[in-house]
Amino acid sequence: MTKEAIIAALKTIIKPYSEETIVLETLSENTDFIKDLKINSANLVDIVLDVEEKFGIEIDNDSMAKMLTVQATIDVIQSKLGNNAGE
Amino acid sequence: MQGNDIVDLLLAQTQSNWRRKGYLDKIFNANEIFLVSSAENPDVMVWLLWSMKEAAYKIHNRKTGIREYAPKKLVCSILSKADLTLGMVNIDKAIYFTKSSINSAYLHTISSPVQHQLDKIKISIYEFPNHLSNYRNTKPACVSHHGKYLALTY
Numbered sequence: 012m013t014k015e016a017i018i019a020a021l022k023t024i025i026k027p028y029s030e031e032t033i034v035l036e037t038l039s040e041n042t043d044f045i046k047d048l049k050i051n052s053a054n055l056v057d058i059v060l061d062v063e064e065k066f067g068i069e070i071d072n073d074s075m076a077k078m079l080t081v082q083a084t085i086d087v088i089q090s091k092l093g094n095n096a097g098e
Numbered sequence: 099m100q101g102n103d104i105v106d107l108l109l110a111q112t113q114s115n116w117r118r119k120g121y122l123d124k125i126f127n128a129n130e131i132f133l134v135s136s137a138e139n140p141d142v143m144v145w146l147l148w149s150m151k152e153a154a155y156k157i158h159n160r161k162t163g164i165r166e167y168a169p170k171k172l173v174c175s176i177l178s179k180a181d182l183t184l185g186m187v188n189i190d191k192a193i194y195f196t197k198s199s200i201n202s203a204y205l206h207t208i209s210s211p212v213q214h215q216l217d218k219i220k221i222s223i224y225e226f227p228n229h230l231s232n233y234r235n236t237k238p239a240c241v242s243h244h245g246k247y248l249a250l251t252y
Contacts, residue, residue, distance in 0.1 A: 051244070053114045053148060055167055056124050063120075075124065076168040 012066075012092060014040070017085050024061045028054040040082040055079075068092065099239075100219050101156035101194070101209040103149040106245025107142070108203065116144045125151075125169040133176065145205050146183060146198055150174050153209035154187035154194035156240060161192075204247050220252040 022038050029035055029048040044050045044058070059075050062068070062084065068091035070078070077083040116122060122131050122144075130147050137143035151172040158172075159165055177184045185196040187209070197216045198207040208219050222238075224230055226246040233241070238250035 051113060056121055059124060060120050072170055076166040079167055
């Protein structure tokens with residue numbers, strides 16, 4: 012799955028958990044969930060669960076530990092899907 | 099070093115659905131899940147354990163420079179429950195002690211690597227709209243903000 016497709020899916024997933032609408036619209040690999048999107052840490056779990064459901068993957072604790080930025084989340088999704096193509 | 103974390107209980111009720119399938123398994127270990135399921139008020143127990151983890155993480159993150167989202171690595175134990183709840187959080191080989199106060203509106207936890215230092219921490223809690231606007235000038239050691247509440251410790 013391409014990076015662009017993952018970012019588009021992430022925007023939909025993140026929307027209910029962030030009030031930073033401008034940051035969300037311009038979401039990029041460098042966006043940080045807590046520093047930029049001001050997502051409550053208890054809602055990061057929801058994002059992890061939503062990503063699991065949306066992409067049909069299982070995110071282990073070590074992968075979840077890294078999921079603080081869009082880039083790290085893309086990396087986790089692509090590696091779980093066994094697909095690093097689309098760069 | 100010290101940490102602090104405040105939870106606006108009314109906001110937490112609508113902001114997070116911890117009863118969602120898979121939610122608690124991502125953040126709590128088996129003993130913590132048992133504490134929730136056997137609690138008189140499971141909602142309060144969830145946010146108590148969560149704020150203990152947050153308050154401990156704030157110190158651990160500054161001490162080690164490690165930034166990660168690994169709530170299960172922070173292992174909570176509750177030592178005593180009276181007016182204030184005393185607890186302990188283990189992460190890797192570090193131990194942090196916690197003291198939490200709970201009322202119907204909010205839950206607040208302070209943390210320290212040294213147990214007796216907890217009594218020396220000064221706490222100021224402000225409720226919106228009466229926030230201290232220039233609080234940075236007061237040089238708090240730790241700041242926590244959630245919903246209507248701003249908690250500063252010195």
